[in-house]
Amino acid sequence: MTTAIAQGTFDILHPGHLHYLRDAAALGDELHVIVARRENVTHKAKPILPDAQRRDMVDALEMVTEAHLGHREDIFVPIERIQPDVIVLGHDQHHDEDGIRAALAERGIDCDVTRASPCEPRYEGELLSTGRIVRRILERRG
Ligand SMILES: Cc1cc2nc3c(=O)[nH]c(=O)nc-3n(C[C@H](O)[C@H](O)[C@H](O)COP(=O)(O)O)c2cc1C
Ligand SMILES: Nc1ncnc2c1ncn2[C@@H]1O[C@H](COP(=O)(O)OP(=O)(O)OP(=O)(O)O)[C@@H](O)[C@H]1O
Numbered sequence: 112m113t114t115a116i117a118q119g120t121f122d123i124l125h126p127g128h129l130h131y132l133r134d135a136a137a138l139g140d141e142l143h144v145i146v147a148r149r150e151n152v153t154h155k156a157k158p159i160l161p162d163a164q165r166r167d168m169v170d171a172l173e174m175v176t177e178a179h180l181g182h183r184e185d186i187f188v189p190i191e192r193i194q195p196d197v198i199v200l201g202h203d204q205h206h207d208e209d210g211i212r213a214a215l216a217e218r219g220i221d222c223d224v225t226r227a228s229p230c231e232p233r234y235e236g237e238l239l240s241t242g243r244i245v246r247r248i249l250e251r252r253g
Contacts, residue, residue, distance in 0.1 A: 115139030116195040122158035127239035130230035135199035136174035202229040
């Protein structure tokens with residue numbers, strides 16, 4: 112039994128999320144997803160939806176075995192508990208692969224780190240980013 116891990120904010124789900132999670136699910140028998148806590152989303156606008164709602168929506172997706180709210184202080188605590196075989200980063204996530212590898216080695220966790228592929232819009236108007244969905248809402252309803 113192999114376990115893959117994906118992670119992200121997942122604020123307002125879109126097909127880019129489905130692509131990422133399908134890619135990640137293909138790398139293990141089980142896919143666990145860590146949903147970032149609002150307080151830890153610091154590199155972009157804070158999520159609109161509450162932590163529990165974002166977790167519940169990801170948890171309901173068919174390719175996801177279980178979604179977990181992340182730890183408040185130490186992102187390696189859930190990893191130590193889940194004991195994954197591979198951590199799958201999103202294609203554009205700012206995290207440094209070698210930095211994560213080094214932190215895993217330091218804690219004695221034997222786990223690969225890889226990246227999912229990007230996905231492009233397939234039809235006119237498809238929005239593959241939460242930030243773009245929010246901008247379109249503001250343009251049309253703001
Ligand atoms: C290996 C890994 C583990 C993570 N675990 C947590 C966690 O336990 N708690 C948390 O709030 N965020 C966690 N994160 C999420 C990051 O803190 C960051 O907020 C997340 O990548 C969201 O960024 P994005 O929306 O650009 O993908 C983790 C990220 C990585 C790469
Ligand atoms: N178009 C896409 N192609 C492939 N992966 C994607 C795409 N959109 C999002 N993802 C992946 O899903 C991960 C989690 O999504 P997250 O909600 O954190 O980002 P997002 O929707 O791109 O948000 P924002 O637009 O606010 O940056 C992202 O880090 C990203 O790697």
